[in-house]
Amino acid sequence: MTSNADKGLLIVLSGPSGVGKGTVCSMLRTLAPELVYSVSATTRNPRVGETDGVNYFFKSKEQFRSMIEKDELLEYAEYVGQYYGTPRSFVADTIRAGKDIILEIEVQGAMKVKQRFPDGVFIFLMPPSLDELRSRIENRGTETDESIRNRLSVAVDEIRLLEHYDYAVVNDRVESACERIQSIITAEHCKRERIMPYVKSWMEEVR
Amino acid sequence: MTSNADKGLLIVLSGPSGVGKGTVCSMLRTLAPELVYSVSATTRNPRVGETDGVNYFFKSKEQFRSMIEKDELLEYAEYVGQYYGTPRSFVADTIRAGKDIILEIEVQGAMKVKQRFPDGVFIFLMPPSLDELRSRIENRGTETDESIRNRLSVAVDEIRLLEHYDYAVVNDRVESACERIQSIITAEHCKRERIMPYVKSWMEEVR
Numbered sequence A, B: 001m002t003s004n005a006d007k008g009l010l011i012v013l014s015g016p017s018g019v020g021k022g023t024v025c026s027m028l029r030t031l032a033p034e035l036v037y038s039v040s041a042t043t044r045n046p047r048v049g050e051t052d053g054v055n056y057f058f059k060s061k062e063q064f065r066s067m068i069e070k071d072e073l074l075e076y077a078e079y080v081g082q083y084y085g086t087p088r089s090f091v092a093d094t095i096r097a098g099k100d101i102i103l104e105i106e107v108q109g110a111m112k113v114k115q116r117f118p119d120g121v122f123i124f125l126m127p128p129s130l131d132e133l134r135s136r137i138e139n140r141g142t143e144t145d146e147s148i149r150n151r152l153s154v155a156v157d158e159i160r161l162l163e164h165y166d167y168a169v170v171n172d173r174v175e176s177a178c179e180r181i182q183s184i185i186t187a188e189h190c191k192r193e194r195i196m197p198y199v200k201s202w203m204e205e206v207r
Helices: A021-031 A060-070 A088-096 A107-115 A130-138 A146-163 A174-189 A192-206 B021-031 B061-069 B088-096 B107-116 B130-137 B147-162 B174-189 B191-207
Strands: A010-014 A038-043 A056-058 A075-080 A082-087 A103-104 A121-126 A167-170 B009-015 B040-042 B056-058 B073-079 B082-087 B101-104 B123-124 B167-170
Touching: A010 A021, A010 A107, A021 A038, A021 A103, A021 A174, A038 A060, A038 B040, A056 A167, A060 A075, A060 A082, A075 A107, A075 B021, A082 A088, A082 A146, A088 A103, A088 B061, A103 B073, A107 A146, A107 B130, A121 A146, A121 A174, A121 B021, A121 B130, A121 B191, A130 A146, A146 B191, A167 B191, A174 B191, A192 B101, A192 B123, A192 B147, A192 B167, B009 B073, B009 B174, B021 B101, B021 B174, B040 B061, B056 B174, B061 B073, B073 B107, B123 B147, B123 B174, B167 B174
Parallel strands: A010 A103, A010 A121, A038 A056, A121 A167, B009 B101, B009 B123, B040 B056, B123 B167
Antiparallel strands: A038 A082, A075 A082, B040 B082, B073 B082
16 A cells, blocks of 8 residues: 555646636635635734634734745745735645645646646646636726736636646536536546555555 | 537546446436447347437448448447447548537447547546455355456456556446536536637737
8 A cells, every 4th residue: 555545635626817717716715614724824813703814814924934945835925015925734634644635726826836746637727618707807897908918818828827837627607617617627547656555555465 | 610629529438347337427417418429330130119320320230240341330340250340431521510428338349439439538536445346246246256256357357458548537426427427528618629729810810
């Protein structure tokens, strides 16, 4: 029995901005409570109702910078003057305990995680069509034709990153997207490589 | 858009004898009526209630031998003086029409199909445990210890063929096995390679 068969899966859910990653992940929490959801570290202040270790690991800037220096983050980014990042140990401990963990993350962060965890299951959430993407961008506000074309071009560039992912899930309906993600996780657990060690142990026993 | 994205999947369901392939496939017909089920050709006589083209394609020995000569069968075998085989055109036509087709087949036949269709999705149905396999063999009849050991050894040898498959599905409960097979099919449809052509066409359009 190799340890690989007993390890949990690292599932990375990403996709272009505005595709609905957060909404899908929220519904997934209800539909798939057996999954562990990665908790990010941040330097921003807790909001009312937020709990340390549940919504975020709240850190001082000094603590966060020390985590960066000690390579304790799988990836991190700065946004509006605050740090956000994915603690490596929480992910590693969960997998080692045989539980599947899911990370909902921006495309840039996902590419960093892939460097560290090439064996992860990388799922790209896709808009249902180019027209849908265009109308979402148009409906955001009163923009010029040129700026709409620009934003569409940026979004399509982000979608190009799909080539680094294992799966694409079209977010046509949130429930359907969640079901597809759950199917992917089930299928990944059925992969030959995960079952082969058991078969090898049977062969030893029978010999 | 490449044709690959529009093609149906060839799903091959196999596994050691006695693992319950037929039972799982029957329930799958009820649970997944959207799948096409491959119809075998045979030289044996139709039984009462069997319809040509539904249960089997009934052929004379001459017709069957002609199919072999013209390479019209994906695989075939002789069993108790009768031929059984998988017509290639039925499989190829279904896939080309964008529909998924499932073949329930012995391990030897599955290996032949893999030579012709390496892109197929190969699913191996597994007994839940070595003990379960042993007790199934023991319960078959009044056999000597040596013949039980022999049969167990043959069964484990068949299970070794798992290494040529993509997925292993443990047949602990028929319903669960079917659900896992359906998840595998869903996941295969979400594979990046199948969606990438659409993304490429978006890029062309936006450019």
